[in-house]
Amino acid sequence: MKKILVINAGSSSLKFQLIAMPEREVLASGLVDRIGQETSTYSFLTTDIKIEESEIIPDHEYAMALVAEQLLDPIYGVIDTPSQIDTVSHRVVHGGSIFKEPTLINETVKEKIKELFSLAPLHNPANLTGIEVSEQIFPDAIQIAVFDTAFHQTIPEHAFRYAIPNELYEQHQIRVYGFHGTSHKYVSKKAIEYLENPEAKLVVLHLGNGCSATAIVNGESVDHSLGFGPVPGLIMGTRSGDIDPAAVLYLIDKLGYSAEEVNHILNKKSGLLGLTGHSDLREIQKGVSNGDAACILALEMTAYRIRKYIGAYTAAMNGIDALVFTAGIGENSALLREKVCENLDFLGICINNDKNENTEKGIREIQNGYTKILVIPTNEELEIAIQSYELMEA
Known part of the structure; x- marks a missing residue:
């Protein structure tokens, strides 16, 4: 069994699930919401307990530390040490035309995510923060990025191109990228299975x-x-x-x-x-x-x-x-x-x-x-x- 902590960091929120694979069993889940606002909230849910609290959560670094604290809590937590997390998987909104598959995170990948900040200014910075903080909290875990844009890399050129001067596409990659790809992929797989x-x-x-x-x-x-x-x-x-x-x-x-x-x-x-x-x-x-x-x-x-x-x-x-x-x-x-x-x-x-x-x-x-x-x-x-x-x- 592999324990995979999934981090879905938005511009002012952080959702997470700890999932045992391949059993697909959700061991814990939660949401940190309204990060950086006057009143922030967080929830933590397992098969045994549900916690909902409000406190000041100034940034994503604090939110990630809060998630780890809940997972490791000696009373209601679901892991004993950070090393019990095998993988931390991060939703990254924009992968440009570079990333077409789930990707092992290294320094080069982080630099590429940073280069794409201008294409997703509300999300990619938060995604990168989640990655960097989780590397500190879970140093033994494999870090993986899954990109929202990846599912749409199959869109044909006649559909993803804009009718603008060619050099704007060739030199600056101005094209359709698409988003919500993880959701569209999951739901379409379910539909195909259902329809046979x-x-x-x-x-x-x-x-x-x-x-x-x-x-x-x-x-x-x-x-x-x-x-x-x-x-x-x-x-x-x-x-x-x-x-x-x-x-x-x-x-x-x-x-x-x-x-x-x-x-x-x-x-x-x-x-x-x-x-x-x-x-x-x-x-x-x-x-x-x-x-x-x-x-x-x-x-x-x-x-x-x-x-x-x-x-x-x-x-x-x-x-x-x-x-x-x-x-x-x-x-x-x-x-x-x-x-x-x-x-x-x-x-x-x-x-x-x-x-x-x-x-x-x-x-x-x-x-x-x-x-x-x-x-x-x-x-x-x-x-x-x-x-x-x-x-x-x-």
């Missing part, structure tokens, strides 16, 4: 605070809604999704915003937040129930944008076998799933309202039509553990 069809044509919708759509054929990503960075595509919690570049230039040239300010607007102040004042879809759904016009419009815009990508990807794949919903919103919002599936009956996509309202866990079908509509819970941490274990056993 390795050649299935899938549109997978990862809908959370960040949102993306992926076209998948034969288990491989062939197109994806996020691009060079994590802004384009679907409407998200605080990100705009697709926007005309002319609007960006207008903000800079005519309204006097700096490039940094525009970047902040598109990443942090737009999307559902910009439309309604709420970044959480649950609050927007409450607004819809109360007749709030801004919330109603935001929901319609969100569903409409998703429908356009479903249509585009169905055309790109010359068909669709299943539409798959996953992640926090995709798994839990029956209302958004219903709205997304409206007026798609020409693709055989027709939702069954009773099945859609069902809240059972696990994979479930919610369609009336001939095209499958699946809700599949994602598990990025387990997928990272699986890929890491396969690398170690290779």
Whole structure:
């Protein structure tokens, strides 16, 4: 049995799972949230206990030390010494076109991750901090990086290239990279197993605070809604999704915003937040129930944008076998799933309202039509553990 500690460090959070492989048994899990803010929280869960506390957690280094403290606690911890961790596996958001597989971490790999800071400024620095701190806390463990962008390296050139001067691609690698790859890979594998069809044509919708759509054929990503960075595509919690570049230039040239300010607007102040004042879809759904016009419009815009990508990807794949919903919103919002599936009956996509309202866990079908509509819970941490274990056993 190998004990793999999976670290998923976000810009202001740190999720973890300690997983025994190949048994896939979760020994402990938890979340450190709101890192660097006035009130931070953390949770720690095993088969025996659940701890939820609030305290000031100033940075990711402190958060990693807190995770280790919980795992090693003499009363409720699940390991006796740091050396009992065989591997620490890290989710790294951006691997550029360099990293296409799970990778053993060394100084060269860390330098490459640092070079990619500009492509994922909110995530790659936190990912690298998680790596460096875990090397200190778990010095005997193998350190592995699993990159969000890796799954999308199968996208063909005609889909990942932008129609800009060639030298901008050749010299500066400006292209579609894609994100949420670990989630899309895990969920598409589950869908293929469920459908018993390795050649299935899938549109997978990862809908959370960040949102993306992926076209998948034969288990491989062939197109994806996020691009060079994590802004384009679907409407998200605080990100705009697709926007005309002319609007960006207008903000800079005519309204006097700096490039940094525009970047902040598109990443942090737009999307559902910009439309309604709420970044959480649950609050927007409450607004819809109360007749709030801004919330109603935001929901319609969100569903409409998703429908356009479903249509585009169905055309790109010359068909669709299943539409798959996953992640926090995709798994839990029956209302958004219903709205997304409206007026798609020409693709055989027709939702069954009773099945859609069902809240059972696990994979479930919610369609009336001939095209499958699946809700599949994602598990990025387990997928990272699986890929890491396969690398170690290779």
